[in-house]
Amino acid sequence: xxxATPAGPVQALANASLTIAPREFVSLLGPxxxxxxxxLRLVADILAPTEGRIEVGGDPPVVARRRRVFxxxxxxxxxxxxxxxxxxxxxxxxxxxxxxxxxxxxxALLELVGLRGFDAAxxxxxxxxxxxxxxIARALITRPQVLLMDEPFGALDEITxxxxxxxxxxxxxxxxxxxxxxxxxxxxxxxxxDRVLVLGARPGRVKLELPIRLPRPRDxxxxxxxxxxxxxxxxxxxxxxxxxxx
Amino acid sequence: MALARADARPAPSxxxxxxxxxxxxxxxxxxxxxxLYIRVFRVPHYLVPAPSVIGQTLVQEWxxxxxxxxxxxVEAVGGFALGNGFAVxxxxxxxxxxxxxxxxxxxxxxxxTVPIIAIAPILVLLLGNGYAPKIVIAALISFFPTLxxxxxxxxxxxPSALELMRVLSANRRQVFFKLRLPSSLPFLFSALKxxxxxxxxxxxxxxxxxxxxxxxxxxxxxxxxxRTGLLYATTAVGSFLALGFFLAxxxxxxxxxxxxxxxxxx
Numbered sequence: 001x002x003x004a005t006p007a008g009p010v011q012a013l014a015n016a017s018l019t020i021a022p023r024e025f026v027s028l029l030g031p032x033x034x035x036x037x038x039x040l041r042l043v044a045d046i047l048a049p050t051e052g053r054i055e056v057g058g059d060p061p062v063v064a065r066r067r068r069v070f071x072x073x074x075x076x077x078x079x080x081x082x083x084x085x086x087x088x089x090x091x092x093x094x095x096x097x098x099x100x101x102x103x104x105x106x107x108a109l110l111e112l113v114g115l116r117g118f119d120a121a122x123x124x125x126x127x128x129x130x131x132x133x134x135x136i137a138r139a140l141i142t143r144p145q146v147l148l149m150d151e152p153f154g155a156l157d158e159i160t161x162x163x164x165x166x167x168x169x170x171x172x173x174x175x176x177x178x179x180x181x182x183x184x185x186x187x188x189x190x191x192x193x194d195r196v197l198v199l200g201a202r203p204g205r206v207k208l209e210l211p212i213r214l215p216r217p218r219d220x221x222x223x224x225x226x227x228x229x230x231x232x233x234x235x236x237x238x239x240x241x242x243x244x245x246x
Numbered sequence: 247m248a249l250a251r252a253d254a255r256p257a258p259s260x261x262x263x264x265x266x267x268x269x270x271x272x273x274x275x276x277x278x279x280x281x282l283y284i285r286v287f288r289v290p291h292y293l294v295p296a297p298s299v300i301g302q303t304l305v306q307e308w309x310x311x312x313x314x315x316x317x318x319x320v321e322a323v324g325g326f327a328l329g330n331g332f333a334v335x336x337x338x339x340x341x342x343x344x345x346x347x348x349x350x351x352x353x354x355x356x357x358x359t360v361p362i363i364a365i366a367p368i369l370v371l372l373l374g375n376g377y378a379p380k381i382v383i384a385a386l387i388s389f390f391p392t393l394x395x396x397x398x399x400x401x402x403x404x405p406s407a408l409e410l411m412r413v414l415s416a417n418r419r420q421v422f423f424k425l426r427l428p429s430s431l432p433f434l435f436s437a438l439k440x441x442x443x444x445x446x447x448x449x450x451x452x453x454x455x456x457x458x459x460x461x462x463x464x465x466x467x468x469x470x471x472x473r474t475g476l477l478y479a480t481t482a483v484g485s486f487l488a489l490g491f492f493l494a495x496x497x498x499x500x501x502x503x504x505x506x507x508x509x510x511x512x
Contacts, residue, residue: 046409065415072413074406082428082505091424095414122505 018197018206020178022145027181027189029235030199036182039199040148043180044070056146064146068096071139071177073149077131079123079138085110086119089138102141109137112171129160133167140175147172149181153188162220165191169218186235190228191218198238208238295475300482303475310476311464311483318461319487321377321449325384326491330392330441332385334434337396341426342418358390362448366455375456384448388441392434399433400426435499442491450484461487 020026028036041047043054045061056064064070079088086106093102110119113133123131132152139147152168153161165188172179183189189196190212198208212231214222222228277297283289284296291299304311336354340347362383369379403425411421453462461484468477 041409044413046412065413068415070413072410074410076404076406078404078406078410080407080425080428082431082503092414095411095416095420095424124505 020180022178023176025172025179025181025192025194027183027193027196028199029183029186029189029196029239031184031201031239034199034201036199037150040072040150040180040182043146044072044148046072068092068142069145071142071144071147073132073135073139073147073152075151075154077123077128077135079131079134081123084120084122085115085126085134088123088134089141092138092142096142106137106141109140110134112140112174113137114167127160128156129164132156132164136168136171140171140177143175144177147177147179149179151182151184154183161188166220168192169216173217186232186239187223187228189235190214190231191220191223196231196235198235200241207241208234210234210238292472292474295478299475300478304479304482307476307479311461311480314459314461314464314480315483315487317377317457317459318446318449318453318484321380321452321460322384322445322487322491324377324381325386325448326388326441326445328381329385329388329445330438333389333392333437334396337393337400338422340393340397341400342422354390354393357386360386362387362451366452369452370456375458379455380449380452380457380460383452384445387444387448391440391444392437395433395437396430399430402433403429431503435495435503438495439492439499442495443488446484446488446491 018026028039030036038047042049042052043056043061045065048061054061056069059067059069080091083091086103089106089109090099090102093099093106107119110116113136115130115133115137118126118130123134126134135152153164156164169192179192181189181192193212196208196210196212197206198210199205200207210231214225214227214231281296281298284294295303336350340351365386366379366383369382373379373382407425407429408421411425416424449460450462450465453460454466457463461480464480465477465484468474468480
């Protein structure tokens with residue numbers, strides 16, 4: 001799959017083919033610049049491929065985007081600083097033109113992401129983890145079928161990140177969305193996913209496709225099991241295979 | 247130094263001291279030094295009047311000053327509204343159309359580079375002796391900084407925020423009103439604060455060229471008649487005018503920009 005840039009076409013993914021089932025949790029793992037964020041943006045129709053084909057529920061990404069199939073969570077929360085928590089969560093509905101009835105939904109989502117009582121707080125009053133929770137609530141307000149997450153916890157500290165991982169699994173189980181998750185942390189990918197794809201350096205190719213056969217619901221204690229270690233080791237080996245200097 | 251301690255939140259009384267009392271003491275000290283210098287070295291009042299003399303003149307000549315200050319205020323505020331309004335509209339056009347930007351930016355720069363003092367007589371010739379040339383000059387002087395800041399503000403949007411708008415299928419109107427405009431406001435207000443003082447300057451300079459009322463007119467008359475006290479008093483009134491204008495904009499900013507800006511505006 002290639003996409004156009006002002007500097008000419010760039011091949012982001014070579015010979016990559018990927019099918020994701022409904023309600024599946026798939027992670028894309030790879031070094032910086034391997035095209036994993038690009039892939040996410042191609043799916044969401046933020047970028048358009050010049051070659052290659054993406055279908056979301058049978059539709060091309062443009063149609064899916066207009067049908068509001070996607071929720072997108074960025075690495076930085078990307079909250080609008082002049083809006084309080086509730087207003088930020090309601091933004092997608094406002095843009096869709098139906099924010100009036102959204103208030104109960106938004107409050108319920110804030111409860112789901114653990115921010116009950118913070119609806120009037122402004123982004124500068126929230127911690128990094130809380131801001132990311134608001135961003136998740138905002139992504140879920142349109143009841144998206146697909147949640148695209150671009151290193152959503154990459155900027156958080158280790159403790160907050162672990163906690164957010166557990167929270168995300170809880171939210172995912174409560175909302176039954178499909179999640180495509182970009183990360184460069186192998187333990188995070190193993191802990192969260194049904195399936196992990198390891199992408200190589202540019203042009204990205206799928207180095208390894210690893211189904212994660214750990215029982216759900218998952219508890220942080222799973223990270224201490226041999227099974228977990230076996231999975232992360234497989235991912236680490238696949239990643240290290242790409243670390244050769246180009 | 248006790249005041250520089252950063253370990254604790256300053257007590258309200260200390261905050262009061264730091265914010266209001268210290269600056270006031272600074273200004274009073276300056277005035278006192280000035281007064282003493284004039285008295286000790288017996289500087290004649292027609293050269294440099296002491297602050298006390300300026301204060302006296304201000305009271306005595308208040309009816310005259312009052313007659314003139316209103317006009318300058320109208321000119322400055324009119325120019326402020328015209329110049330900044332035009333700058334904001336042009337900035338919006340620039341951000342939406344690179345063609346318009348390429349077409350009109352040189353014109354804007356040209357307006358900036360013409361010395362205001364030189365253009366004032368031309369405008370008086372063109373527009374007569376009334377309010378119009380003064381308002382236009384006050385507008386011209388505040389136009390460019392606002393244009394530049396507003397363009398910067400409208401473009402200072404995080405790339406991910408634009409991507410968010412894209413995922414949400416927002417149209418251009420929504421991107422503008424829900425994203426670009428609010429994020430430009432801190433930039434706009436820092437430009438408006440600069441513009442307050444320059445509008446008063448513009449109005450006064452325009453009055454030097456041709457006027458029969460206004461603070462600028464009064465400054466010229468006081469200079470030629472050697473009424474130095476009146477000259478200083480008028481100047482002081484002019485700067486208080488600019489200060490009041492500035493504070494009004496600060497209050498407006500506090501009312502509008504209630505969120506904490508990510509980069510504190512200057």
